[in-house]
Amino acid sequence: MAIIRNASGSCGISGGSKFNLSVSSHRNMTGHWNVAIDLAKEDPYGELQRRKPKQIGLFIDHETATCDNSETVHISAKATVSGNVGGVPADYEQFFGLGYYKLHTAALTWLDAQTKCTEEGAHLIIVNSAQEADVISTLYSRGPKPEGATPKQGHLCYVGFHDHQQEGQFVSVLGSPLSKSGYVRWGNNQPSGGAQENCLVSDSSAIYWDAPCSWKLMYICEYKS
CATH class of the missing domain: 3.10.100.10 (Mannose-Binding Protein A, subunit A)
Known part of the structure; x- marks a missing residue:
């Protein structure tokens, strides 16, 4: 998935490979929750190889709410892939199509x-x-x-x-x-x-x-x- 700009200047999203984000958690002996997050990128068409990314960045935020003796944890994540697309200079702008x-x-x-x-x-x-x-x-x-x-x-x-x-x-x-x-x-x-x-x-x-x-x-x- 990529953010692109069309000829009118507005942004949209194009199809592509996907990120899979899995989260697992457990409460330790002190009563604190430990959360493990795994990020994997599906790459069936070799997109990741073509892009030759410098790195994958993952930014996590979370909120915890307690109600009627139950605790709810909401986790949001944003993943970014840096690097040029197919050799295109980094400061060139894509116009869809x-x-x-x-x-x-x-x-x-x-x-x-x-x-x-x-x-x-x-x-x-x-x-x-x-x-x-x-x-x-x-x-x-x-x-x-x-x-x-x-x-x-x-x-x-x-x-x-x-x-x-x-x-x-x-x-x-x-x-x-x-x-x-x-x-x-x-x-x-x-x-x-x-x-x-x-x-x-x-x-x-x-x-x-x-x-x-x-x-x-x-x-x-x-x-x-």
């Missing part, structure tokens, strides 16, 4: 941004649907503060499209045409920059603009596990 994403606020040029994403095992975001466009809006909704961005352009971020090979023919960093990406939403009178603006940027509403690749902007990396 889409993938893992990170908004970098330290501004870079388009090429440097793509290089940074690649170093993290990812690539600049390639939006393939309106649901994936919501990822951009969700990340922006948290009020990111760009660091070192080109003046007056701090509200924009780089995405994974360019027209370096042929003017006006935008393709993704994976080589697929923008026209077949599943999502295209241009700003007014865009694209407009000609040979001087060969990289795609997005605003907080996932609206596209062509821009100089030399601008230093925020950028979103996408990791598909």
